[in-house]
Amino acid sequence: MPEHPPTAQRTAVHLPTAADTEALGERLGRELQAGDLVVLDGPLGAGKTVLVRGIAAGLGVHGPITSPTFVIAREHAAGDRGIPLVHVDAYRLGGVDQQVGDMAGEL
Numbered sequence: 001m002p003e004h005p006p007t008a009q010r011t012a013v014h015l016p017t018a019a020d021t022e023a024l025g026e027r028l029g030r031e032l033q034a035g036d037l038v039v040l041d042g043p044l045g046a047g048k049t050v051l052v053r054g055i056a057a058g059l060g061v062h063g064p065i066t067s068p069t070f071v072i073a074r075e076h077a078a079g080d081r082g083i084p085l086v087h088v089d090a091y092r093l094g095g096v097d098q099q100v101g102d103m104a105g106e107l
Contacts, residue, residue, distance in 0.1 A: 022054035029058020
């Protein structure tokens with residue numbers, strides 16, 4: 001299987017409702033491949049976990065998706081596409097000003 005080259009993109013998208021956020025996550029989840037890393041940055045309540053719920057749906061991952069703030073990481077079993085989801089709250093791992101590559105290594 002070909003590897004994706006490491007890339008970092010910052011994209012601003014206005015999503016007025018939780019349903020819009022989840023729908024975007026689902027579309028993204030359908031495109032993700034094993035080993036891909038998605039880094040979300042935003043304050044508490046910004047909708048990061050809502051987006052991850054959509055990503056999980058796009059990956060075919062079943063079960064509840066909740067914020068891992070207090071446990072740092074939650075690993076969800078591979079879903080219909082055979083790709084597991086690891087949902088990490090990097091808040092406790094260092095500042096969001098870190099380079100994505102540095103954060104990926106720490107994760």
